[in-house]
Amino acid sequence: MEDTFQRLYEQYHQDLFQFLFYMVRSREQAEDLVQEVYIRVLKSYNKFEGRSSEKTWLISIARHVAIDWFRKQKTLKQRIFDKFDWDQQQVVDHTQPLPEEFAIQNEQIKKIYQSLNACSLDQRTVIILRYIQDLSISETAEVLGWTVSKVKTTQHRAIKHLKKDMENTLNEEGIAIEKKRVE
Incomplete structure (x- = not known):
């Protein structure tokens, strides 16, 4: 299981982080939520049946983690994006314009x-x-x-x-x- 978890982390970590970052608009919160995703993955990997790709399965878990976070914060009806300071955030871009x-x-x-x-x-x-x-x-x-x-x-x-x-x-x-x- 440790090898599988390491492979999933190396292969999909950036995708999960980016997805959650775009959803919650906070680098720190996205990092926390990614950890929650990995906890859920560890608890449920043996239930993964392979009917979808690992990536879609992981992003589905990430989506549910984000929705749960929104519910806990009671922000589904609020505009988190309005509070986001774009000047202070950076998204990794590997190109060099x-x-x-x-x-x-x-x-x-x-x-x-x-x-x-x-x-x-x-x-x-x-x-x-x-x-x-x-x-x-x-x-x-x-x-x-x-x-x-x-x-x-x-x-x-x-x-x-x-x-x-x-x-x-x-x-x-x-x-x-x-x-x-x-x-």
Whole structure:
């Protein structure tokens, strides 16, 4: 079991951490929740039947850990994302863009993540699983315990919602810039 646990840790730790980080928006909390995932894995690995991949099984456990944390914090209806200070957080990126590219990318990524605030928890989860964790639609359905159709519908609505929110943000920024020019 020790070898299996070590392999799972080495192979999936970064994926689990990233998923939880995007869900709870706190590096420290994500680290704590990853530990909870590993505790649950140790307790239930012998029940893993292999009907899904290990990755989807682990992310499903991570999703349940995050939901349990939200429930304990009574924050399902609150916007944790609104309290997040993007200037103080860093997500590991193994590419090395030029400084000006980094500034542009950082601003664009910041706007995308802020637009995730406007999404429901289900929509946010689908976006994270599909586009950040690179899971297929069927793998996402397995993780969430949903049908493929529900994943597709939620994904479509989330993208539509993100696009609308980002367009509104850009329009508001354009109006603010225009007002400064007039003054």
